[in-house]
Amino acid sequence: MTRFLLRAAMIAVLVAPLLAVPPAASGATNGFRGVNWADARDNYVDGWVIPTGLTAGDSYDTVHTKADGIITGFQQQLGANTVRLPVNPQSVNSDWWSRYKGAIDSALAHGMNVILGYWEANKDGLVDDLAAWNTMWDKVTADYGGNGNVYFEPMNEPFGYSLNAWVSLCSTWLSRHSGIPRGRVVISGTGYNDNVTGVGAASALTGTLLSLHFYGYWASDTTRAAWTTNLSNRLGSYSSRTIIDEAGAPMTTGLDYSAGHQDGNNFTAYFAATTDLARSRQIGVVYWPGLRSGDTYSITRQSGSGLAVNNASGVVQLRWGWGL
Template identity: 80%
Template sequence: MKLRAALTTLLTVTALAVVTPAPAQAATNSFRGVNWADARDNYVDGWVIPTGLTASDSYATVRSKADGIVAGFQSQLGANTLRLPINPQSVNSTWWAAYKGAVDSALAHGMKVILGYWEATKDGYVDDSAAWNTMWDTVTSDYAGNANVYFEPMNEPFGYTLSAWVSLCSTWLARHSTIARGRVLISGTGYNDNVTGVGAASALSGTLLSLHFYGFWNTYTTRAQWTADLTPRIGSYASRTVIDEAGAPMTTGLTYTNGATQDGNVFTSYFAALTDLTRAKQMGVVYWPGLRSGDTYSITRQSGTGLAVNNASGVAQLRWGWGL
């Protein structure tokens, strides 16, 4: 009887385990990343070419260069996510065949990759809907089968009203319905500066959300002020939100890790507030930029075939925000 009871209990527990649905995603801190950006910025009317690559590079050359840079992001920072820019000029051309070497390198290193669209005219709208759709058809065809690739339909859609932006994203989701919504990052409204509107939109349920937050947006000098500014931009959607752009000066000699002196300076207080909040809320952060020549925010620089750190205290504070 005891054996029969034990077997009955075991079967009951097993059955419950089978029918219990997997819990919804409760955190995004598995995204510990950096942006690899074009020195001209990613808003270019032409091919996007991240620092260290050249337009004449073949796939093999891009892959080789990227191997050193991606390995640097991993070893120097502890990153596991790479955000790369795309646009129709790059994808709907011969450059895409070579540029994919950067994506493939990151994937071969076990990284997540976020591919985000940058427009060229800097007006906050998709430049050419037909070319944009062709671009995304190509990109999703190439990488829909790899679960480590994530898609961001547009970076900083500040030209659109909330309703127009939700409509555009809904159309994108319908066109690419075979891609799990958990692999799509929907940008917040404005300059990706608030996710509460897109988070509340039922048409976008199940997607991740992307938020941008920068210290040059205000002149606060205390962590409390920055926290009060950032918190309502996230609202109740922290579990879906990845901050996929945030950064501070890394080549000007600031020290980010001394808690006693983080207040009193715009950027040290900003970066402390950001990373304290993301750590507490278990949110992902993709730093801007991991590498971009000529950018004082760049947390690394090229060194031989790899990377060197520009500010060790900045790296330590970023890793704190990542939960490391």
């Protein structure tokens, strides 16, 4: 079947839930077929992180029940097996953590991989408070370190650090949490997670996974070829360790991401190149966002207790990138 026919056929298919699959031992990360579930205010908040659909007054049981519908939606509507969720000290070092865990526990009960990543509040690319950050990670790893489907991302977008300073901070984290297998630690690329060549080459970080972010508004190119070169340069020789754990494009503006409608538009060319390269190199992709109210990139929206798709052609293109 040609690639075009495959995509067309997939639009009409209701995706069956897929169980979590860890990264392949041979050196590929395409076992991560994921989405970000994000706070409507963005995850850079000075307070509790509360993903769309949850409220600060929810009990553990309420969070779990709400998450059941949303996680099932990610599985059935998209075919996702991974969800990336934000954490910060304000959330974990408070009573919200005991309730917020309902979302994590729901995802795990549905067989999902869970990536827990730290977002800072000051928006300066630095850990806000090292003592509070350590306390947070001590608690998070104590609660979920024994679950092989949970992955830990010490910091999202560490743009305030030089490469050497970032490697040093990550090395300290790895030493403090030496009981966590390195294959379950996701080290962000430098800058806005925009390049993994430096962290990939750091011997102190050997054995860890790497996190890359990649967005279409970072350049104005309108061809897949240009975007492929852009992304390849950011990956270097570290594709086999890298998860693209943020990549997304407008899904509520009517763009057509299907074959024949890709070159000629900044976002469709970007998204096609990203998913094509991910598929060919067996790189995991965690879409930004799977669900976030008010975000034109959100690939789903709430519908009753579940989810509805915002752009069918975008879903097909994402699933193509996942290798489905």
